[in-house]
Amino acid sequence: MTIVSFYTVKTFAHSVSDCGYKHSVSTTHWDIYEDSVHWGSYNTALTVDCGLFEGTSFETYINNAVSKWNAATFNGSDLMTMKIDNTSVSAIFRSKTSAQISAVCGSSAWAITYRAGAVIDSSGYQHYSTNAESIAIWVNWNDVLKDKSTTAKTHVPLHELGHVIGLKDIPATVSTNSYLMCNEFGSSAAPTSITTADKQGAAVILGQHTSHSFTYSQYSSTAHKKTCSICGVYQYYTHTYNSNGVCIYCGYTSG
Amino acid sequence: MKKQICLLTVSVSLIFCACNDTVTPEETAFNQVEDGHLTTIVCDEAALNCGGSTFVGKGTETVTSDKLCSSDYILDVEYTPIYDNVKLLSSSATGNPTSYEELRDYIECYDEVSFVEYEILSVYSPQEAVEITGEDFFLTSTTLYLANIYYDLMNDESVDMTVNIAKVGISGSQIESDPVYLVGQKLAAPVFNIGSSWCIALPEMTYSIYTINDIEFAYHISHENIRLTDDSLENLDMNLQTSEEFVVTSTVNNPVNYTQKSTIADLSEFIREDWSKRGYRLLNFDAVVDFDIQSGEAEVIDNAVLE
Known part of the structure; x- marks a missing residue:
């Protein structure tokens, strides 16, 4: 008897765990906010305002960061639209002091993405709207960043826009600077490019990744691991044996 | 001498x-x-x-x-928490310091600094805090406390100054392992911009103060990466007992994580020597003027323009 299984592939615009799959930052090298503080969708242009940085040297870094995200592709398709637009603003850069940043995040920092204006959507998840004040990137320019290297100044807007999209930081236990969303560099240089892993995570949280390509690998004597080769999400399933005692998915032989 | x-x-x-x-x-x-x-x-x-x-x-x-025998001075304190089931957040700052050496970038940006002991006197409501400071983030992420600075550890002398200190965390959401304060708690930290509206205590170097067997100890709150070491100061980095590492203070589901234990004497000595070596200007409490911590946005200073 042949057993045919059907399953529906769900989009991952919000929590990965909602769809019955897991993701581990140590495996995927991307991480997203499971409470989905994220940009609306890949179909909606994310417009960026330089704020008080317009006309300053930091504006160049912001412009370059926007261009990079706008040019990014995922699995052969455009990842999202991002552009500078000071008239119709989704995200705005703000000049803040060390004291102000410490007061809201509990840490000294070059920059933070300030999410106080995130709204709750119909699914109960937080996301950013096109309200100008709903997304602010606070930059500690005067006190610290203006005296830092070109690398640091390149990293900050690129990384913070990743947070606006919905990507979380990558801990040093995974990597200090191999991915854009790393934030514990130590003595390593801050990353300055969007990697494949960063784009995978962005595609998941933006809801662009709708078609998974699963591979199977043996995990244990009772289960195999089903992994999407495009975005890295996975789940464990018990073996399904054929009449010869071989798992029809991973080839594990029982007994 | x-x-x-x-x-x-x-x-x-x-x-x-x-x-x-x-x-x-x-x-x-x-x-x-x-x-x-x-x-x-x-x-x-x-x-x-x-x-x-x-x-x-x-x-x-x-x-x-x-060296003091750390096991002879074990923290044994019981608080009455007032919150539970709060949302726990991790700090997602970019470029945050991962060592004391990196933290100095943030200390150096201030004109005058000091390291003090203070006691929490009361807690402002969010609305009061916004009215006092002009900052909306007191409605969403941050609490303003009225505190009394009672000791200047840099100049080794008593002071008596009331200030408003801002700290991240509110009743509904807090940074994990760094809960909101309770009235009566005593702390030590570098402070900056002591002014008429509010000031900040450096988050990475904030310590809970406890007196154990008549000796004052400083327990470093969270920020494990910011670890102070000096072989000449025997009681700067004392062994933390397991029971001292996590202590429930204000919030049941968010115990404070103590990551380093020092005598206040050795901690002060370390900071005094290090800051003096680096030429930091110490705050003179007798001559404190009202500094204004910037509310809203700061006008951008552009090095490229100045060149």
């Missing part, structure tokens, strides 16, 4: 006196009052002989001693 020599002399004579007799393990430490200051003779347990020098508590010249 004179005071230091005098005390050392006294301590040496006492040690010689005690060493005339065989010291049993039970007699390794005793307290007595000398010139109005509590002194503790600490014996070198490893050698089973009296060999330590005096340790003098805060309020006099700080003379550090041989």
Whole structure:
């Protein structure tokens, strides 16, 4: 008897765990906010305002960061639209002091993405709207960043826009600077490019990744691991044996 | 300096006196009052002989001693928490310092600094905080506290100054392992921009203050990466007992994580020496003027333009 299984592939615009799959930052090298503080969708242009940085040297870094995200592709398709637009603003850069940043995040920092204006959507998840004040990137320019290297100044807007999209930081236990969303560099240089892993995570949280390509690998004597080769999400399933005692998915032989 | 020599002399004579007799393990430490200051003779347990020098508590010249036995000074405190089931957040700052050396970038940006002890007197409501400071983030992420600065650890003298101190965390959401404060809590931290509306205590170097067996200790709150070390200061990095690492203070589901234990004397000594070496300008409390912590946005200073 042949057993045919059907399953529906769900989009991952919000929590990965909602769809019955897991993701581990140590495996995927991307991480997203499971409470989905994220940009609306890949179909909606994310417009960026330089704020008080317009006309300053930091504006160049912001412009370059926007261009990079706008040019990014995922699995052969455009990842999202991002552009500078000071008239119709989704995200705005703000000049803040060390004291102000410490007061809201509990840490000294070059920059933070300030999410106080995130709204709750119909699914109960937080996301950013096109309200100008709903997304602010606070930059500690005067006190610290203006005296830092070109690398640091390149990293900050690129990384913070990743947070606006919905990507979380990558801990040093995974990597200090191999991915854009790393934030514990130590003595390593801050990353300055969007990697494949960063784009995978962005595609998941933006809801662009709708078609998974699963591979199977043996995990244990009772289960195999089903992994999407495009975005890295996975789940464990018990073996399904054929009449010869071989798992029809991973080839594990029982007994 | 004179005071230091005098005390050392006294301590040496006492040690010689005690060493005339065989010291049993039970007699390794005793307290007595000398010139109005509590002194503790600490014996070198490893050698089973009296060999330590005096340790003098805060309020006099700080003379550090041989290493205190951390297990003789274990934190045993019980708070009455007022919150539970709060949302726990991780700090997602970019470029946050991962060492004390990196943290100095953030200290150097201030004109005047100080390291003080303060006590939480009361907590402002969010609306009061916004009215006082003009900052909306007191409605969503941050609490403003009324505090009394009672000791200037850099100049080693008492002060009496009331300030408003901002700290991340509210009743509904807090940074994990760094809960909101309770009235009556005593802390030590570098403070900046002491002004008419609010000031900030450096988050990475904030310590809970406890007195254990008449000695003041500083327990470093979270930020494990910011670890202070100095081989010449025996009580700067003491062994933390397991029971001391997580303590429930204000919030049941968010115990504070203590990551380093020091005597306040050695901690102050470290900071005083390090900041002096780097030329930081110490705040003179007698001459404090009202600095304004920027509300809203700061006008951008552009190096490229200045060039």
